[in-house]
Amino acid sequence: MTKLSVNINKLATLRNSRGGNVPDLITSAQDIEAFGAEGITIHPRPDERHIRYQDAKDLKKIVTTEFNIEGNPVPKFIDLVLEVKPTQVTLVPDAEDAITSNAGWDTQKHKDFLVDVIKTFKENGIRTSIFVDPDVEMVKGAAKTGTDRIELYTESFAHQFAEGHKEKSIAPFAEAAKMAHQLGLGINAGHDLNLDNIKFFKEHIPHLLEVSIGHALICESIYLGLENVINMYLHRLK
Numbered sequence: 001m002t003k004l005s006v007n008i009n010k011l012a013t014l015r016n017s018r019g020g021n022v023p024d025l026i027t028s029a030q031d032i033e034a035f036g037a038e039g040i041t042i043h044p045r046p047d048e049r050h051i052r053y054q055d056a057k058d059l060k061k062i063v064t065t066e067f068n069i070e071g072n073p074v075p076k077f078i079d080l081v082l083e084v085k086p087t088q089v090t091l092v093p094d095a096e097d098a099i100t101s102n103a104g105w106d107t108q109k110h111k112d113f114l115v116d117v118i119k120t121f122k123e124n125g126i127r128t129s130i131f132v133d134p135d136v137e138m139v140k141g142a143a144k145t146g147t148d149r150i151e152l153y154t155e156s157f158a159h160q161f162a163e164g165h166k167e168k169s170i171a172p173f174a175e176a177a178k179m180a181h182q183l184g185l186g187i188n189a190g191h192d193l194n195l196d197n198i199k200f201f202k203e204h205i206p207h208l209l210e211v212s213i214g215h216a217l218i219c220e221s222i223y224l225g226l227e228n229v230i231n232m233y234l235h236r237l238k
């Protein structure tokens, strides 16, 4: 059974674009859970361009499924996570100016740093996951950090899958996942997963515990909801 955690960054982007509180992230998260999602993911970035640090605190009060906070463990982020105490923290090596996450950890180069922060989070009862590329050596390095789980960075899979290279797209992920399972690591995955590629990914990655999906899920929701909403307006305008 693979849990679906919905990343609500894009709802915050929409809210912030108008300066008000529409859509309301609290109501949205509650509805997303009511519709069956098994987790809520947020990825506050240092510039707070979508999720604000205050959102993390407010969401903690109402999320009843798994609450997953992702981000680069800079001091401000570590303090936030220790205060909020989500179910899971996912560590991502984001550059400050990155448009979106674009690489996994070098788990060998950053081993000592990761060991330290992971220990701190685990001592506070927070499950840890670290974002890694589908590279067996990086998975082996992850196992040495003490993390509970890894999150496989699926951008390369999604890109190659969309170009029709299905077998090539999944091969490194299947290998990395096999190694992670052998080493006792839980397996999450995320980035650019969507309605077209998720079934294939799930079928080829055994022991997949959780996927976090945001950008595509919100775009798909807008598109698949358009017909319904346009008709509701037309009905009211009769």
Ligand SMILES: CC(=O)[C@@H](O)[C@H](O)COP(=O)(O)O
Residues within 6 Å of the ligand: 007, 009, 010, 043, 045, 070, 092, 099, 100, 101, 131, 190, 191, 214
């Ligand atoms: C780690 C990851 O892949 C996602 O959290 C993604 O980075 C979402 O962040 P943005 O919504 O800022 O693109």
Ligand SMILES: NCC(=O)COP(=O)(O)O
Residues within 6 Å of the ligand: 007, 041, 043, 070, 151, 189, 190, 191, 192, 193, 212, 213, 214, 215, 216, 217
């Ligand atoms: N961890 C990945 C995530 O939360 C969502 O990524 P995306 O679906 O917005 O690419």
